[in-house]
Amino acid sequence: MAALKKSGAYRQLLESMYSMIALLFILVACIELCNAAAAVDVYRLIQYDMSGSPFGSRFAALNHHAASLHFPPGADLSRTVLIIPLRELNITFVREYINQKKPLGGLLFLLPQVFSFENGGNKQIHEKEKLKNVLAELEQLLIHANIPYPVYFAFENDEIDTVLSDIKKNDAIGQPATATTGGYKLVIPTPEPKKVASPTITNIQGWLSGLKGDVDANQLPTIAVVASYDTFGAAPALSLGSDSNGSGIVALLEVARLFSLLYSNPRTRGRYNLLFGLTSGGPYNYNGTQKWLRSFDQRLRESIDYAICLNSIGSWDNELWIHVSKPPENAYIKQIFEGFSNVAEELDLKVGLKHKKINISNPRRHIYGHQGKNVQIFADDSSLAVNPSYVQSWLDLLSRTPRVAPFISKNDPFVMALKKELADHTDEVTVQNEILEGIFTFYDSTHTRLNIYQVASVTFDLLLLLVLGSYLIVLFSFLVITTRGLDDLISLFRRPPSRKVKTA
Amino acid sequence: MTVFHFFNCAILTFGPHAVYYSATPLSEYDTLGTSVKAALVYLGTALVKLVCLATFLNVSENDGFDPYQELLKALIGFIDVAGLYFALTQLTHRNISQNHKFQAVGLGWAFADSVLHRLAPLWVGARGLEFTWDYILQGLEANANLVLSISLAALGSLMWLRKNKPKTLIPIIYACAGIVATMPSITSYLRRGLGWHFPKVVGFELFTSLVMAFISWQLFSACQRPSA
Numbered sequence: 001m002a003a004l005k006k007s008g009a010y011r012q013l014l015e016s017m018y019s020m021i022a023l024l025f026i027l028v029a030c031i032e033l034c035n036a037a038a039a040v041d042v043y044r045l046i047q048y049d050m051s052g053s054p055f056g057s058r059f060a061a062l063n064h065h066a067a068s069l070h071f072p073p074g075a076d077l078s079r080t081v082l083i084i085p086l087r088e089l090n091i092t093f094v095r096e097y098i099n100q101k102k103p104l105g106g107l108l109f110l111l112p113q114v115f116s117f118e119n120g121g122n123k124q125i126h127e128k129e130k131l132k133n134v135l136a137e138l139e140q141l142l143i144h145a146n147i148p149y150p151v152y153f154a155f156e157n158d159e160i161d162t163v164l165s166d167i168k169k170n171d172a173i174g175q176p177a178t179a180t181t182g183g184y185k186l187v188i189p190t191p192e193p194k195k196v197a198s199p200t201i202t203n204i205q206g207w208l209s210g211l212k213g214d215v216d217a218n219q220l221p222t223i224a225v226v227a228s229y230d231t232f233g234a235a236p237a238l239s240l241g242s243d244s245n246g247s248g249i250v251a252l253l254e255v256a257r258l259f260s261l262l263y264s265n266p267r268t269r270g271r272y273n274l275l276f277g278l279t280s281g282g283p284y285n286y287n288g289t290q291k292w293l294r295s296f297d298q299r300l301r302e303s304i305d306y307a308i309c310l311n312s313i314g315s316w317d318n319e320l321w322i323h324v325s326k327p328p329e330n331a332y333i334k335q336i337f338e339g340f341s342n343v344a345e346e347l348d349l350k351v352g353l354k355h356k357k358i359n360i361s362n363p364r365r366h367i368y369g370h371q372g373k374n375v376q377i378f379a380d381d382s383s384l385a386v387n388p389s390y391v392q393s394w395l396d397l398l399s400r401t402p403r404v405a406p407f408i409s410k411n412d413p414f415v416m417a418l419k420k421e422l423a424d425h426t427d428e429v430t431v432q433n434e435i436l437e438g439i440f441t442f443y444d445s446t447h448t449r450l451n452i453y454q455v456a457s458v459t460f461d462l463l464l465l466l467v468l469g470s471y472l473i474v475l476f477s478f479l480v481i482t483t484r485g486l487d488d489l490i491s492l493f494r495r496p497p498s499r500k501v502k503t504a
Numbered sequence: 505m506t507v508f509h510f511f512n513c514a515i516l517t518f519g520p521h522a523v524y525y526s527a528t529p530l531s532e533y534d535t536l537g538t539s540v541k542a543a544l545v546y547l548g549t550a551l552v553k554l555v556c557l558a559t560f561l562n563v564s565e566n567d568g569f570d571p572y573q574e575l576l577k578a579l580i581g582f583i584d585v586a587g588l589y590f591a592l593t594q595l596t597h598r599n600i601s602q603n604h605k606f607q608a609v610g611l612g613w614a615f616a617d618s619v620l621h622r623l624a625p626l627w628v629g630a631r632g633l634e635f636t637w638d639y640i641l642q643g644l645e646a647n648a649n650l651v652l653s654i655s656l657a658a659l660g661s662l663m664w665l666r667k668n669k670p671k672t673l674i675p676i677i678y679a680c681a682g683i684v685a686t687m688p689s690i691t692s693y694l695r696r697g698l699g700w701h702f703p704k705v706v707g708f709e710l711f712t713s714l715v716m717a718f719i720s721w722q723l724f725s726a727c728q729r730p731s732a
Contacts, residue, residue, distance in 0.1 A: 185633060187633070453632075453633040453634045453635075454634055454635055455633055455634070455635055456509070456635040461508045461509055461512060464509075464512045464640075465508075465512055468512060468515055468516050468519070471516075472515070472519050472520070472523050475520060475523050475524075475527070476523045476526070476527045477527075478527075479523065479524060479527035479528050480527045480528075483527070483528040483529055484528070484529060
């Protein structure tokens with residue numbers, strides 16, 4: 001009686017243990033752990049709607065196997081991600097894929113290290129030039145296409161290189177055979193990209209008043225110096241760099257600094273008011289500049305004698321281009337051009353004049369830009385010399401900061417830094433915040449982390465199960481034979497029939 | 505698939521214990537209680553060892569082989585032997601023959617060792633997407649450990665529970681017991697001092713466990729003849 005009770009209690013204990021283990025297994029299924037072979041920073045292609053039509057890469061999450069360009073022809077790629085290093089890029093191949101809307105799991109472009117913003121230096125300039133052209137062409141293709149799968153950019157590093165060479169090896173053989181040289185899975189667990197609600201553009205302006213003298217301050221003419229500080233590119237998180245329009249910004253800040261030194265002393269103050277403008281919305285048809293100009297007082301607008309728009313200074317070698325809206329025969333233009341030429345001659349620069357017709361009804365009519373090298377107007381070795389370290393440090397900052405307007409909030413530290421800098425050099429700074437309206441809608445999720453896992457195929461797991469099952473069975477039979485004898489093993493399989501015989 | 509892999513490695517690590525229990529006459533004589541008690545004794549000795557290691561050992565930065573530290577670890581490893589002695593001799597077992605007693609104790613010991621040392625890494629690691637061979641090798645190591653524990657328990661029972669032993673065999677028994685008891689030090693020396701990789705070390709462990717099992721089986725049957 002006691003023995004039965006004890007065995008009953010035992011059985012209950014075992015049963016409760018089994019149920020606990022079952023519960024544990026259910027919990028197991030919900031938890032997913034990360035233990036990747038490599039984790040890389042990746043930057044997504046821009047996603048935007050222009051007047052309602054979708055452009056760019058429409059998805060962000062990724063969970064597919066990886067393949068390289070050497071995939072066996074005719075393979076189904078709808079659940080694979082193609083990893084394409086920029087060096088091996090065949091632009092016609094990509095164009096064909098996108099234009100014919102062939103199904104693909106995703107695209108991952110690998111940019112060489114020389115393009116990385118942490119990696120400065122001018123090594124291998126020729127290779128860089130060729131790659132830059134390829135990249136520019138690729139950018140143009142991707143921006144104007146509607147791509148229904150995720151497209152990401154990443155920088156090459158050792159981990160990705162080993163992974164890619166492994167993948168190429170597998171693709172060359174055919175299908176991967178064993179577990180260790182099995183497939184790689186790329187996983188990016190981000191949610192669906194959402195629209196950026198009311199993207200803001202921030203215009204900052206600084207004002208330096210000129211010498212009043214016998215004339216009323218409000219009647220002094222004004223010279224406006226304007227530059228736009230934001231950028232646009234295929235991958236918003238990678239849209240940094242000093243061109244378009246970092247160099248203009250740096251020149252503007254340097255000019256502001258120098259003029260603030262001059263204007264602080266009434267004896268060296270000029271008879272012009274100076275208006276410095278840092279505008280946003282440059283790539284979107286100068287949207288920001290347009291709004292900024294519209295917000296001007298009528299009198300202010302009338303008093304602007306000259307407006308200088310600095311754009312992409314430093315991109316050409318030794319040439320300076322002035323784009324003017326009025327024809328070159330105009331007396332004012334001639335005067336300015338002569339002045340520039342004289343200075344430029346001293347500095348071994350060439351100055352050219354380009355006549356660009358600009359729509360007069362558009363408030364942009366006063367704007368003309370000039371492109372050229374850093375113009376040193378003031379003498380060297382004086383306290384008014386252009387400060388190269390100032391210029392360099394601002395250029396460095398701009399080269400490292402991605403500045404796509406919809407992704408910069410009102411209180412972005414970069415905008416605050418610009419405002420503070422301008423406030424240091426001018427009398428009065430005002431900030432104008434506008435909404436980037438119009439035909440563009442942008443989506444977020446630009447920078448995330450990619451996990452690369454080395455996974456074993458399903459057949460491997462099943463094979464392993466088979467091997468283990470047979471191992472345990474062999475072990476069992478071996479132990480039964482050695483400890484209890486062969487008869488016992490056979491009797492294990494013959495017990496049910498013998499029981500039937502007994503009860504009958 | 506990853507839970508599948510975890511399941512595979514789990515049955516490789518813990519399956520043989522269950523198979524051993526059910527295949528041998530241990531299940532017929534219902535020696536589960538003995539095994540459970542042996543597992544608890546293992547838990548106790550593990551705690552004592554932990555405290556001793558924490559007190560006396562200083563952790564070195566590099567992964568090299570420090571003879572002094574290893575000697576200390578081997579000495580602390582003898583606490584294991586003391587625990588086994590306690591489990592074999594001091595615990596009150598039901599009326600089981602000596603033959604089955606050492607098997608049950610060895611089984612419980614090995615099972616506790618596997619659970620404590622291998623379950624947590626398996627749980628955390630084998631469920632990820634990433635595939636490595638580590639957990640399969642760990643399972644093989646658990647198998648080797650089972651054989652070693654049972655042979656150590658056999659030698660222990662020979663040493664402490666059997667009163668009349670042939671004189672010539674006694675030093676051999678003690679020597680074998682010594683070798684089996686210091687197996688952890690030997691494997692760590694191989695891994696760190698000689699720089700062997702994990703698969704090689706596991707192969708070595710499997711080989712020596714089989715050899716030791718064979719030797720202890722021979723010794724046991726040799727000792728059994730006079731008293732039988």
